Amino acid sequence: MTTADAVRARLGPGRLLPLGRADGGAWLTERAAEAVLARAAAGIDGVRPGLIRLALADPATALPATVPAPPSALPYGPLRIEADFAADGATLARQSLAALGDTVRGALLTAARDTLDLEVAEVGLRLTDVLDDDSAEPARPAEPDGGPRAVPPPGSPGDAADPVAVAVAEAAGVAGLTGVLGEPVHRAPDGVRVECAVAAGHRPLAVVRAVRTAARRALGAERPVSVLVTAVESAAPGTP
CATH class of the missing domain: 3.30.70 (Alpha-Beta Plaits)
Known part of the structure; x- marks a missing residue:
């Protein structure tokens, strides 16, 4: 290493970087x-x-954010x-x-x-x-160790389906739910936080809007929803 x-x-995930405006409630690791x-x-x-x-x-x-911010944001x-x-x-x-x-x-x-x-x-x-020219290796970006941990699909056998997780997983541009800070859907008295990865070819802010809309519909109530993007996938080589 x-x-x-x-x-x-x-x-670990490092600082949580602000995405968009202060009233948006979105961060990127x-x-x-x-x-x-x-x-x-x-x-x-x-x-x-x-x-x-x-x-x-x-x-x-x-x-400052106008919605509850996650730790280290x-x-x-x-x-x-x-x-x-x-x-x-x-x-x-x-x-x-x-x-x-x-x-x-x-x-x-x-x-x-x-x-x-x-x-x-x-x-x-x-x-x-x-x-040195003889010792230089081709430059390649190292994928960080210990990235976002995989989270089983919502409603997999043995797990109770979380309606917010199900809705978010189906939102446009979501590559999957993640659990860097804990559960993919974190409920607190002052709001809900959702963690997700962005699929290749999608812009994080557009995905954040889709995630927030899906989460609010699933909640069935007007509650603050913050979104933490923990990975942005890259397109495969040769993909436009």
Whole structure:
């Protein structure tokens, strides 16, 4: 296990990053964001992504959520990405470090905006190593260890069917229910929290809206519903 992998394992899902507006009640795990951003950086020739962290760009201006927030959830505001990366010597011989940094920064911003629906104000980069051409391995994004645990389909034998879980599992763009913080559907006196993974090709905010609508219909009452996205699936290679 590399140092970066050890850090990922220790951090678990990481911070819960704000999705959308403060009145939306939606978050994305830092672990899920890291996986998508690492894939984006690994797609650049000669680049090997390292540790990626996200935090509020300006905590002083962040807004609190208007619905009950899960533990470790950040308030709402633009984010800053801090990303380490290594590059091979041949790549740096063809272009300047500044130019390569601009390419990496652009890839991270595009993935954050177009795949994750995150608002990012700043990207900080750090070159951690220059790889020998003979020893450089093809860059590939490491899938974080200990991702969202599988949850049996709602109503499987031996389990009482949860109407909210059943409804959410059938919502557009939901790849499945997850249980990073506990049960996939967490009921509390002040509201309901749903955990799910987003299917490839779907935008997280659109899936959040579908999940919230499905949950409210199943509840049959107007209760606050917050949504935690714990994974965003990638399209298979060659898929448009």
